[in-house]
Amino acid sequence: MKDKFIVTAAITGAIHTPTMSPHLPITSDEIVEEAGRASDAGAAVVHIHARAPEEGKPFGTPELFAELLPRIKTRSSAVICTTTGGALGQTAEQRVAVVKRFSPELASLNAGSINFAIFPVLDKIKEFKYDWEPEYLAMTEDFIFPNTFKTLKQFSGYFKEEGTKPEFEVYDVGMLNNLAFLVEKGHIQKPLYLQFVLGILGGIPATVGNLMFLLNTAKEMFGEDFVWSVCAAGREQFRMCNLALLMGGNTRVGLEDNLYLEKGVKAKSNGEQVEKIIRIGRELGLEPATPDEARAILNLKGLDKVKF
Ligand code: KMH
Numbered sequence: 001m002k003d004k005f006i007v008t009a010a011i012t013g014a015i016h017t018p019t020m021s022p023h024l025p026i027t028s029d030e031i032v033e034e035a036g037r038a039s040d041a042g043a044a045v046v047h048i049h050a051r052a053p054e055e056g057k058p059f060g061t062p063e064l065f066a067e068l069l070p071r072i073k074t075r076s077s078a079v080i081c082t083t084t085g086g087a088l089g090q091t092a093e094q095r096v097a098v099v100k101r102f103s104p105e106l107a108s109l110n111a112g113s114i115n116f117a118i119f120p121v122l123d124k125i126k127e128f129k130y131d132w133e134p135e136y137l138a139m140t141e142d143f144i145f146p147n148t149f150k151t152l153k154q155f156s157g158y159f160k161e162e163g164t165k166p167e168f169e170v171y172d173v174g175m176l177n178n179l180a181f182l183v184e185k186g187h188i189q190k191p192l193y194l195q196f197v198l199g200i201l202g203g204i205p206a207t208v209g210n211l212m213f214l215l216n217t218a219k220e221m222f223g224e225d226f227v228w229s230v231c232a233a234g235r236e237q238f239r240m241c242n243l244a245l246l247m248g249g250n251t252r253v254g255l256e257d258n259l260y261l262e263k264g265v266k267a268k269s270n271g272e273q274v275e276k277i278i279r280i281g282r283e284l285g286l287e288p289a290t291p292d293e294a295r296a297i298l299n300l301k302g303l304d305k306v307k308f
């Protein structure tokens with residue numbers, strides 16, 4: 001499937017807050033509908049976080065995921081990739097509970113610890129809709145997103161028990177070193193699925209050179225035995241996804257990473273961003289993979305084996 005690329009839509013995430021865009025899905029109904037629209041637009045994978053419905057605070061509990069996953073499965077045939085990054089400040093056990101309970105085909109597995117900083121946006125927004133928003137953002141000035149080797153081993157064990165494929169979120173080059181260690185010790189198996197996450201404050205900046213460096217380092221460590229995709233924060237989203245397409249990779253768009261469609265224009269839905277990257281891909285002679293093609297590319301266990 002050389003001329004196919006997987007489009008993932010990261011629907012709501014845990015970084016943006018309701019004041020930042022009226023189009024950010026908050027309630028379970030909105031998240032389900034946005035996942036459906038992204039899938040209708042051609043996303044093969046939808047990456048799902050949960051939020052407390054009243055004020056939209058990111059928080060993934062099994063109860064909240066139970067309101068989302070079966071309904072998304074009914075609404076679309078897309079691969080559902082649940083987060084285990086969760087919300088900033090959730091414990092590792094809270095974050096991985098979704099895999100143990102729902103046994104998804106695919107879930108994120110963050111490949112190392114970093115400063116995960118979103119506080120600079122406080123300089124730009126003067127009034128917030130909800131009190132939790134400035135508190136949540138401010139907290140990240142002193143926040144480390146913890147993914148220690150102990151956690152990585154535990155998460156990998158749970159994923160293996162469930163047959164859930166890990167999508168490794170790689171925020172910096174040292175995280176590839178972490179993964180090589182886990183491969184060597186037998187905690188994780190190739191072929192790996194790597195999601196290069198560029199442009200987070202605390203991680204590697206979103207530049208052409210850095211993406212090449214990440215990819216070349218991954219090749220040195222894992223040979224050709226991996227599938228890769230790119231996502232990038234904010235306005236770098238489409239530039240980096242474009243680059244990934246040119247380099248033979250897959251792409252992730254969505255309001256988790258970027259609230260805009262183009263400069264000064266907010267995306268009204270995840271579906272608009274999916275349509276845009278597919279338009280760009282087609283100009284390059286590439287076609288979006290269907291959900292079943294994505295399942296084949298990523299070697300997933302199949303929708304009939306999830307527990308929701
Ligand atoms: N929750 C963020 C700290 C993921 O989904 O695994 C990172 C995140 C990645 O959202």
Ligand code: ZN
Nearest residue numbers: 013083085256
């Ligand atoms: Zn996420």
